[in-house]
Amino acid sequence: MDQWLTKELAQKIVKKMMLDIPYSINIMNEKGIIIGSGDPQRVGTLHQGAVKALKTGKMVEIYDDHRYEKKGTNEPLVVNSQPVGVIGITGDPQAVRPFCKLVKTAVSLLIEQNMLMGNQEAERNRKAAFLETILNEKKNYPQELIQEAERYRIHLHEENSVVLVKPKEKSSRFETIYKPFPFFKKPNENLYILILQNRKDIQKIAESIWTFDPLAIVAAGLHGLNIASGYRQAKLCLSVCEKLHLQNRFFDYADWKFPAELSQTRIFQETFEETLNLPDLYLETLTAFISHNGNPAETARALMIHRNTLYYRLGRIKELTGKNPFLLFDLFELTYRLLRR
Incomplete structure (x- = not known):
């Protein structure tokens, strides 16, 4: 669970929450070590109140300042029945107690949201990996x-x-x-x-x-x-x-x-250029002619051009490729070369 309550996240939460809460906030990890604090010098130190809160599973209140801890409240942070850390607020326990509850709720919701997003991302990655495998597995399935x-x-x-x-x-x-x-x-x-x-x-x-x-x-x-x-x-x-x-x-x-x-078959030798290098206008005309089964009237109607314009373009295709779209085998070769593009 500690992966969901990182030092970076803890410090970010502290910084944001202290804009609205007039007390110093501490966030400790599952070992009681401060990983986020309104007092940067305390980060990395062991918080005894947090250790007690983790052991008992209950809020620990400290009423006097000591060398390694200050007065305040320390509330265990539990997500999915697992202790992930402790929320501490420095100040008179009676005054800061409501704020401690508030911060704990906010942090819990944030961690749960991050966990949900993380699980969803993990599932997406798992599904993508499965798909990649299944689309490439050509032998007997393990x-x-x-x-x-x-x-x-x-x-x-x-x-x-x-x-x-x-x-x-x-x-x-x-x-x-x-x-x-x-x-x-x-x-x-x-x-x-x-x-x-x-x-x-x-x-x-x-x-x-x-x-x-x-x-x-x-x-x-x-x-x-x-x-x-x-x-x-x-x-x-x-x-x-x-x-x-x-x-x-x-x-x-x-x-x-x-x-x-x-489209996957190589008919000609490597020296023969299989693909067509025609201007886009003539590629569009040729594909429309093939799509309409070589019917000039339907092709011209689909391209919204006059039939004479169509004949001109098909003539230019013949000049550029040496293949006449009106001849069956020439049209077949042109179709093949389009498929090889």
Whole structure:
């Protein structure tokens, strides 16, 4: 418990409380040593009154000044049934007694709050570490990991589906939808990871999300025993969507396996430049053309340009890449090179 009542915290409390209390305050640790005081010279010394208060578990009042202690009150500080220190106030016991109670309450609340925040931070770190492990564990799960997974309602001995949700908007409402299921949020990313035992829950969750965020993207891996594999599959589907600027909102790896794995396949020799180096205007035009299945009318409408402007841009793409977007195999190669970006 002493980690929650540090010298720095004790001195900070003393300094702040003495702005409103006209008496010198002392805070002692669980050994009775002064770690915070209105009299800096007393810091680091043993307070006999505090030692007695810790032994008896009761307030100790001193009515006369002595060499190593001054008159005042010393109240044990107990948090979660554990003694963490002593609050002492210098002065006539009858006068300072109410202030001692006040300071004790304030310090107790502050320590409990810090403990709660510390426990929450520890749990966040533990959850993040578990997530990192589970998303990279491709072999048989060790027993320790299986037991840890149970804390998050994940049963690794059963088949699961990994579902990734990338909202367009940031909202706490998503977590209301996810709450009935094991879910995680990738640190520093606007990406939620759900691990579902029932494949039928995927569509229900997706529809709930789209009711207030119709642009959210949902991607699902295959139903299987390995979380890392399912995560990889769903992640590749998201990558395909983002690189090709597709209009779809739902991606199932079972349906998108070919472009997903194509994006990871190196077809050409290293000397061949696989990725496209086109100006943003032409990249936008090409991805829109692919997204609309090579339909000029729909592409021009989506880009809000005249069809002749579209033809001009596609012609420029042909000049810059040597590939004609209107020819099937050329368009396939352009799509591949976009996926490799």
